[in-house]
Structure formats: C-alpha cells, structure tokens
Amino acid sequence: MSIRKSRPESGARRIRRAAEASRENILNAAEALLVDQGPLALKLAEVAAAARVANATVLHHFGSIDGLHVALMERMIDQLVANVLAAVAAHDKAEPPEAALQALFDAFETRGAARLAAWLELTGEWRRLTHVKDAVHKIVAQRAERGDVSEALAADMVLIRAALAMGVGLFGRSLAELIGLPPGRTRQLAAALLRAQAAASKPKGEA
Amino acid sequence: MSIRKSRPESGARRIRRAAEASRENILNAAEALLVDQGPLALKLAEVAAAARVANATVLHHFGSIDGLHVALMERMIDQLVANVLAAVAAHDKAEPPEAALQALFDAFETRGAARLAAWLELTGEWRRLTHVKDAVHKIVAQRAERGDVSEALAADMVLIRAALAMGVGLFGRSLAELIGLPPGRTRQLAAALLRAQAAASKPKGEA
DNA sequence: TTTCTTATTGACATTTTTGTCAGTAAAGCT
DNA sequence: AGCTTTACTGACAAAAATGTCAATAAGAAA
Known part of the structure; x- marks a missing residue:
C-alpha cells in the first residue's frame, strides 16, 4: 500500500539541461513575467510554469524564491x-x-x-x-x-x-x-x- | 465542552468608531505602509496591526484585501x-x-x-x-x-x-x-x- | 555497457495569507 | 433602563505560496 507509482506516465520526455542553461531558461521566463505582468507575477508556480519546469526545479537552482529574485x-x-x-x-x-x-x-x-x-x-x-x-x-x-x-x-x-x-x-x-x-x-x-x-x-x- | 470563552479578558477596552472614521484609520495605516515599506507590505495582517484593529475588521470594511487596495x-x-x-x-x-x-x-x-x-x-x-x-x-x-x-x-x-x-x-x-x-x-x-x-x-x- | 553525477520531478509538509462566522459590546434611540 | 444597530473581535477554516525529500532518469565518463 505504500508503493509509489514507478512511472510518471506523462508522455512528455524529461528535458535535462546543463545547470547554467537551466538557470538561463528560468531567468528568461521570470524576466518575461516581470516585464509584462509585474512583480506580483513572480510566484514560484508561475515562473515554473512559464519555464516549463517543476516548482522544485526552480528551487533546486536558486535555493529559494528570494534567491531567484536576486539573481x-x-x-x-x-x-x-x-x-x-x-x-x-x-x-x-x-x-x-x-x-x-x-x-x-x-x-x-x-x-x-x-x-x-x-x-x-x-x-x-x-x-x-x-x-x-x-x-x-x-x-x-x-x-x-x-x-x-x-x-x-x-x-x-x-x-x-x-x-x-x-x-x-x-x-x-x-x-x-x-x-x-x-x-x-x-x-x-x-x-x-x-x-x-x-x-x-x-x-x-x-x- | 463546547463553551466559548465569554470574556476577552484582554485589558484593552474596545474602540468603536463611526464606519467612515474607521475606514480612514485603516487607509491611513495602509498608506503609511505603502510609502515606507513598499506594496509588498500591504498584507492583511500588517495593515491591521498598523491600524491597531483585528484582521477581520479590515475585511468588514473593505470586503477583501483587494478591496482595500482599490480604495x-x-x-x-x-x-x-x-x-x-x-x-x-x-x-x-x-x-x-x-x-x-x-x-x-x-x-x-x-x-x-x-x-x-x-x-x-x-x-x-x-x-x-x-x-x-x-x-x-x-x-x-x-x-x-x-x-x-x-x-x-x-x-x-x-x-x-x-x-x-x-x-x-x-x-x-x-x-x-x-x-x-x-x-x-x-x-x-x-x-x-x-x-x-x-x-x-x-x-x-x-x- | 555499466557506472556515476546531478538535473529533474511528484508527493508531501510547512508556512503564510486570506476569508468566514457566530458572538460581543459600544453608541444612539425610545 | 431597555432596545436596536452594527462596528468589532477571536477562533476557526480555506486557500495560496513556499519549501523538503526521496526517487527517477538523462547524459557523460569509465
């Protein structure tokens, strides 16, 4: 009963970038959000969605939402x-x-x-x-x-x-x-x- | 066992203002916050604290945090x-x-x-x-x-x-x-x- | 191929923020 | 004084946002 699903089963194959490229990708998405929706749009979920990665990925690269802001x-x-x-x-x-x-x-x-x-x-x-x-x-x-x-x-x-x-x-x-x-x-x-x-x-x- | 405390027992006597005066009081506090701490400080709790009223009081007068913002x-x-x-x-x-x-x-x-x-x-x-x-x-x-x-x-x-x-x-x-x-x-x-x-x-x- | 590193992720936990509600009490009115 | 209105509040519920973690898998190296 405590078994985890072993396959994500979502058709999309996982994209793996070099660390630096991934950071760029996320920052680009965040910048676009800031420019045309304002600072309030810089939520973790919104940035992640715009960059097409999982929330945890953003945190992995920037440590926290504040870290992303500073970067x-x-x-x-x-x-x-x-x-x-x-x-x-x-x-x-x-x-x-x-x-x-x-x-x-x-x-x-x-x-x-x-x-x-x-x-x-x-x-x-x-x-x-x-x-x-x-x-x-x-x-x-x-x-x-x-x-x-x-x-x-x-x-x-x-x-x-x-x-x-x-x-x-x-x-x-x-x-x-x-x-x-x-x-x-x-x-x-x-x-x-x-x-x-x-x-x-x-x-x-x-x- | 389902009895509510019948007395607030907090020494401070409750202040009751006219509706309009109360709104003014809250708006003044919010404005001060905006001016010297920025828009991010306009949280329900912060405004209420600055105005020295309960959170619910702010909502009572403005309906929602957004209502306060607009006002x-x-x-x-x-x-x-x-x-x-x-x-x-x-x-x-x-x-x-x-x-x-x-x-x-x-x-x-x-x-x-x-x-x-x-x-x-x-x-x-x-x-x-x-x-x-x-x-x-x-x-x-x-x-x-x-x-x-x-x-x-x-x-x-x-x-x-x-x-x-x-x-x-x-x-x-x-x-x-x-x-x-x-x-x-x-x-x-x-x-x-x-x-x-x-x-x-x-x-x-x-x- | 096998191994190793680590970017990536879903599920979950925690914290923060907002909103609801029934009950309380302050002021005006009769 | 009692009555009525409604500003006010604490306790609670709901929602939103951030953060944790163990497991997975992509790519490079051995």
Missing part, C-alpha cells in the same frame, strides 16, 4: 548597465546627439529596465545589491572621461538624465495613452527637453 | 490630482515659475504619490480605475485654460512634465544618494531643465 535583479542590472555604457560610449563618436539620446532611452525602456528600477526602488532592494552602486560610479566615470567634463558636471548629467529616462521609460507609454497621444510622443518631448538644455548651455553652462 | 489607490489618486490641480492653478497667478514648479514636484514626491504611480503602472491596475483617466483629462483641460494655450500644447506639457516629475519623485532621492549628491539635487536639475526649455521657447515655440 534576476542582478542579471537585469548588468544588462541595463551594459546598454547605458554603450550609449555613453556612442556619445563621443559620430556626435549625432539624436542617436545617443535614442540609445539612452532605449536602454531604459527595452525589456522593462525601467520596471526593474521601479521594483528595486519600491522594495528598497537595491541597497543590498552592491552591483548597483558600482555600476553607477562606472557610468559617471565614463561620462566624465568621454564627454571631457568635470566629475561634478558628469554626476549632474547622469543624475538628471537617468531620472528623466526612467520616468519616460516607466510611465511614458501609459501617460501618452491616457492623454491620447501616440506612444512615442513622450520620448520625443524628452529628447527635445535635453536638446533645449544643451543649446542653452552653450553660451553659459549650467547643469 | 487606497483611489484615495491616493484623488489626493494627487488635487495637488496637481492646485499647482497648475498657482501657475497663472503670481507667475513665479519657481513656486509653481516646486508645487508640482511636491505633488509627486510627497506621501509617496510617485510610488503609488509606480505601483499602478507595475500592476497595470490603473486601467481598471476610471478615476485616472478622468483626472488626467481634467488636468490637461485646466492647463490649457489657465495657461491660455492650445489643447495640443497643453497635452504635451502635461505629458512631459508628468513623466519628469514622476521620474524625479520616484528615483530622485535614491539616484542622488547613489551618485553621492545631496537629496534635493535631482529636483534642482529638473527645474533647471524646465526653465531652460521655457527660455528657449520664447523665440520659437516647440513642445
């Missing part, structure tokens, strides 16, 4: 930082401000980077991720170097642009929809804002 | 809208742009209005709250009227300013802290940005 945050932060650095690097080259601005906004809007940031802020989790602080400093340093400006000015630039880009990336689409304007309108306006400032700072530089 | 969102939205409208109204009077800008940023930063917005965005809940759409239209209309500009221009102004103010309100403090600048720096820079634009739009108006 996901770190991966997304790394992606975001790489994109932002690329945007900054692109800034000094051909010097078409448009392209660099687009790249910057893209970095914060694609794949829910802004949503990640919002999540980090709401939960206060970013304080525990050393990732974040290092990344920010790296960006400031690179902007100072590439843009050939003082550290202080670079810090200001990063600060205001990041705040603006996050606001646009997180709320831009929804706000435009609410007001009845096309989805890309917010980005246009934001870019115009930065251009106006750049133009004004040529005669006399502030911020 | 809280609506109340916070109303507060935010009132503040923004006041800021817009203040704009045409004495015409010190500084004061109006400060009021605008205050509206999005105080009492976690920006955090509310982020929560609404992340969960997608704002689509179900007719509150939001009405409020936005009211703001656009009032800006067009008070600022004596076209509807289209007013819409653009509201769009970009809201996005900026939300970005600043939500991430401003944390970003400044990360970069190593004083907490109010983000607001200063944002105000400077808007001023630069206003200056540039005098000769030829765009956005």
